[in-house]
Amino acid sequence: MPLQTLLNSRFQILVNQSKLPMAVEAYLDSITVEIDRNLPGLFQIEFIGLDFAEVPAHFSPGAIVDIQLGFDQPEPLIKGEILGLEPQFSSAQPPRLTVWGCDSLHRLQWGTKTRTFLNTTDSAIAQKIASEALLVLQTAESPVVHEYVMQANQTDLQFLLQRAQQVGYELFMADGTLFFQPILQNTSPRQVLTLGQNLLEFYPRFSLMSQAAKVTVKGWDIFQKQAIAETKNAGKFAQVNDSNLAVRGEVLARRSGAAAAVITNRPVNTSTAQQMAQTQLDQTALELVTAEGTCVGNSQIRPGTMVLIQGLDGQPGGQYSFEGKYYVTGVTHRFDVVQGYLTDFKAKRNAQ
Structure with a gap:
């Protein structure tokens, strides 16, 4: 594993816009940020041996958490709300505390609704729902005007995901903005991942x-x-x-x-x-070619972006070449005091 993942890994955690005190950071064991297309982003922060007297002052439910990871200069990954605290007590080990929460997409999971939308587009429906949840939406105008659409005892998230699936759109949060847009499969790769350099593991699958x-x-x-x-x-x-x-x-x-x-x-x-x-x-x-991989920590790899995979065995461009552009559908950014900062990703072979 490249020494960079351990030696230069940096993190920063802001709670209600205030940086955690060094006395609290000293007990941090790991940070995990999971961001999947069509699901609320999830963060988990784990401490070992932290004095529980510090918990109410820094990790109250509903507090806004901003997590940044990177090398030399941490970069923003997720901004969300603390939704739960999970302590673990053992007679043989120091106490553990896991602080977890989600980004603002989880607001669309509050309660089910039954209502109709008449003579409107899917992008207009998404705009209305986002406004109701006080979310900023970025969308592309969908071409089809529906005479009648029904939300049938569904949460807003379930309903929007159903609409997205039917029209080839995706739904995700990034940098505090809700995106409801076509799958951007013809964009240029945001990152180049080369096996043996910044790409540590890669497992593609070809299935009919x-x-x-x-x-x-x-x-x-x-x-x-x-x-x-x-x-x-x-x-x-x-x-x-x-x-x-x-x-x-x-x-x-x-x-x-x-x-x-x-x-x-x-x-x-x-x-x-x-x-x-x-x-x-x-x-x-x-679904013809899907893949999972692990690379040196990279905050620019996110759902909805393209990566270029290089350095695999075989003849590039041949009948069974797995090199090329992949569309990222899910990412897990993880930091711990042993391995440093790594990024796991799920992807599908791109369109065009």
Whole structure:
């Protein structure tokens, strides 16, 4: 493991905009920040041997925590609220305390609602829900106007995730802003990870299990009083990956008689059905090549960003090359006093 991960690792924790005293930091054992696409960001701070008299003054529930990690100069990772304290007592070891909380996305999990949205877009729905939760939203205008959308006894988070899945959007918090936007698969890589340098471990997987040759959406247009059936074929499959693995995946899926995916029993109109079919096809294609990896701590690796993987064995660009661009879907930033700062990530082979 590179010495940089241990020797130069730095952290900073602010509670209600005030830095923790050195007397408290001295007992810190580890910091974990988990940020997954479509889930609230989670942080955990663990102390060993901390005097519990210090807890009320610094870690009261609801306090705002800002966690920064990096090398030489720490960089912001997450800003959230303390939601819980978990002490551990043992006769054989010093007491432990875990302070945990979530970013502001957890506000969308408060209570279920039943309501309707008429003649509006998904981006407008997201804007309304974000405003109700006092969240700043960044979104891209969605093209389809829905005549009727129902939130049926769902939390706002469940409902927005359902809408995002149907239209090929993603939902996540970053730098205090809620993002509801298309999956940005054609962007330039934010970071280059090379095995043996800053990339420590990498485990890609190539699987045909979830692949389908086509997707059909069937439903009933409640306004036109007629059945709807829209089909999208895997003709765009080769564009969903910058490696020949994508082409091979399409060929094998067709040759093996992969069943068509069928979505039914949803009241839709023609434009919505077309959008749902294409979205499902694109999401299925992204499951062809998935990966997990560990690299030297890097605060710039976040869900919704692209990384370029290099230095793997084999011939780059060959039929089974796993080098190339990957779309990050989840990240765990972890710091401890033994290993320093490391970043674990989950990713899918990018589109285009």
